[in-house]
Amino acid sequence: MSEPGHRRGLSVETKERLIAIGSPVALLVVWQVMSWLRLLDARFIPSPLTIFEGAVVLIRSGELWTHLSVSLLRLAGGFVLGSIPGIAIGLLMGLSRYVRAALDPLVAATYPVPKIAVLPLIMLYFGLGEASKIVIIAIAVVYLVIINTMVGVLTIDPIYFDVAKSYNAPWGKLFTRVIIPGALPLIFAGLRLSLGVSLIVIVSAEFVAAKAGIGYLIWSSWETLVIENMFVGIIVITVLGVVTTFLLKELERVLIPWRRERA
Amino acid sequence: MTAKIVVRDLTKTFQTRKATVTHALAGVSLEVDDGEFLCIVGPSGCGKTTLLRIMANLESPSSGAVNVRRSGAGDRPLHAMVFQEHSLFPWLTVLDNVAFGLEMRGMPRAERTERATSFIRMVGLENFRGHYPHQLSGGMKQRASLARAFVTDPEVLLMDEPFAALDAQNKVLLQEELLKIWEQNRKTVVYITHAIDEALLLGDRVAIMTGVPGRIKEVLDVTFARPRDVVETRTLPRFTELSVHIWRVLESEVRRARQA
Numbered sequence: 001m002s003e004p005g006h007r008r009g010l011s012v013e014t015k016e017r018l019i020a021i022g023s024p025v026a027l028l029v030v031w032q033v034m035s036w037l038r039l040l041d042a043r044f045i046p047s048p049l050t051i052f053e054g055a056v057v058l059i060r061s062g063e064l065w066t067h068l069s070v071s072l073l074r075l076a077g078g079f080v081l082g083s084i085p086g087i088a089i090g091l092l093m094g095l096s097r098y099v100r101a102a103l104d105p106l107v108a109a110t111y112p113v114p115k116i117a118v119l120p121l122i123m124l125y126f127g128l129g130e131a132s133k134i135v136i137i138a139i140a141v142v143y144l145v146i147i148n149t150m151v152g153v154l155t156i157d158p159i160y161f162d163v164a165k166s167y168n169a170p171w172g173k174l175f176t177r178v179i180i181p182g183a184l185p186l187i188f189a190g191l192r193l194s195l196g197v198s199l200i201v202i203v204s205a206e207f208v209a210a211k212a213g214i215g216y217l218i219w220s221s222w223e224t225l226v227i228e229n230m231f232v233g234i235i236v237i238t239v240l241g242v243v244t245t246f247l248l249k250e251l252e253r254v255l256i257p258w259r260r261e262r263a
Numbered sequence: 264m265t266a267k268i269v270v271r272d273l274t275k276t277f278q279t280r281k282a283t284v285t286h287a288l289a290g291v292s293l294e295v296d297d298g299e300f301l302c303i304v305g306p307s308g309c310g311k312t313t314l315l316r317i318m319a320n321l322e323s324p325s326s327g328a329v330n331v332r333r334s335g336a337g338d339r340p341l342h343a344m345v346f347q348e349h350s351l352f353p354w355l356t357v358l359d360n361v362a363f364g365l366e367m368r369g370m371p372r373a374e375r376t377e378r379a380t381s382f383i384r385m386v387g388l389e390n391f392r393g394h395y396p397h398q399l400s401g402g403m404k405q406r407a408s409l410a411r412a413f414v415t416d417p418e419v420l421l422m423d424e425p426f427a428a429l430d431a432q433n434k435v436l437l438q439e440e441l442l443k444i445w446e447q448n449r450k451t452v453v454y455i456t457h458a459i460d461e462a463l464l465l466g467d468r469v470a471i472m473t474g475v476p477g478r479i480k481e482v483l484d485v486t487f488a489r490p491r492d493v494v495e496t497r498t499l500p501r502f503t504e505l506s507v508h509i510w511r512v513l514e515s516e517v518r519r520a521r522q523a
């Protein structure tokens with residue numbers, strides 16, 4: 001039944017949801033029809049069905065999973081290697097003005113360097129194997145996490161430190177009850193930003209310096225002109241971004257319950 | 264009566280950027296009796312919050328001293344402070360916020376939950392134990408803040424305009440509740456406010472403070488009967504007399520501050 005005061009039929013929310021699902025589906029249909037009518041050149045823009053068939057072949061052969069798992073391991077390794085020291089350094093910079101004075105110029109000066117620009121150097125130091133890919137992602141992650149964690153600590157309202165001090169909070173309690181939860185929302189913002197950047201970095205690194213991975217799949221498909229596989233690679237990396245962002249948001253909801261109802 | 268708090272010749276100067284020195288407090292001396300409710304009233308920027316923060320050990324004086332005399336065993340905290348709005352930790356539930364002071368003192372979880380719960384009940388928030396502050400109204404937040412301070416059973420309670428941000432109706436309710444709780448244990452209270460009527464409604468004495476530099480201009484005895492009715496007390500002729508008197512003392516001060 002419709003609520004009083006509303007027109008009969010579907011609610012606004014349901015309509016919105018239907019439109020949100022309908023528009024991409026409509027686009028795919030238009031695309032497919034245009035391919036059938038040969039309005040799109042199949043050599044450059046394969047039809048959705050061709051891409052789907054390409055994906056099925058890649059999945060059946062296990063090739064897609066191989067590439068995906070390689071990229072996932074690199075992402076996970078780089079993320080852990082970058083975020084843990086990033087949080088630690090960010091906390092130290094947020095808590096000590098001397099640590100901040102020492103590290104802030106270094107961070108500020110090196111942060112704008114495009115991470116992919118140092119990939120050759122990283123390969124020189126860490127070899128052509130997995131280590132160099134993990135390290136380049138860690139480098140991309142560490143900056144965003146450092147900066148966000150530091151700002152997270154610095155923007156904790158001073159009144160919370162006053163309250164802690166007035167109840168004689170010992171240092172350990174101050175850390176676990178005030179500093180960490182106070183900085184947590186921005187730490188997570190840093191992690192979410194890092195996720196996007198890591199996807200860019202992993203794909204570019206795999207373009208030039210890998211023998212497997214989603215980036216490699218896209219690049220090798222370009223070299224052999226298997227256009228539908230390029231599309232498959234692009235779709236997979238996009239889905240990866242959506243899924244990991246979703247997982248991080250869920251983790252955030254569990255770890256930051258006091259923000260749950262603001263969304 | 265014996266003095267519970269002795270404030271002796273307190274001065275506080277702040278060094279601002281261009282080497283100019285601001286005198287926030289200039290020789291403040293004050294005694295607060297055991298079990299007394301002292302209100303300090305003054306306009307914004309007169310240094311009353313600085314005075315309270317020094318009493319709370321959140322800031323150190325440039326010279327002079329604050330002494331709080333302990334009664335009995337030394338395991339009670341010397342003071343607890345009720346802050347202005349937004350001092351509850353947003354990441355802790357009402358229960359954990361109220362139990363915060365107990366947790367800092369190392370009280371085991373079961374014991375502090377029990378103690379905190381009884382104080383949460385006292386301020387009427389028993390149905391909101393597991394709520395986060397953003398789910399509470401302004402009045403409920405300040406109730407929780409009161410509970411957080413009272414639960415630690417401090418020697419002295421320090422309050423920094425705790426109800427200033429509340430609407431008029433909620434303010435009356437909270438004042439009534441504060442008095443009700445205070446009647447039960449008669450703690451020594453130092454209560455900062457800029458509202459003349461609030462100072463008269465709550466206090467046994469009212470210290471009038473002026474700035475800059477901050478000093479105590481006058482201390483009035485307020486002898487309205489206890490337990491006090493917040494609404495009826497306002498209607499007493501003596502209440503009006505005292506409010507006018509305090510306003511006369513502060514008026515020139517406020518006007519001068521406007522010129523500056």
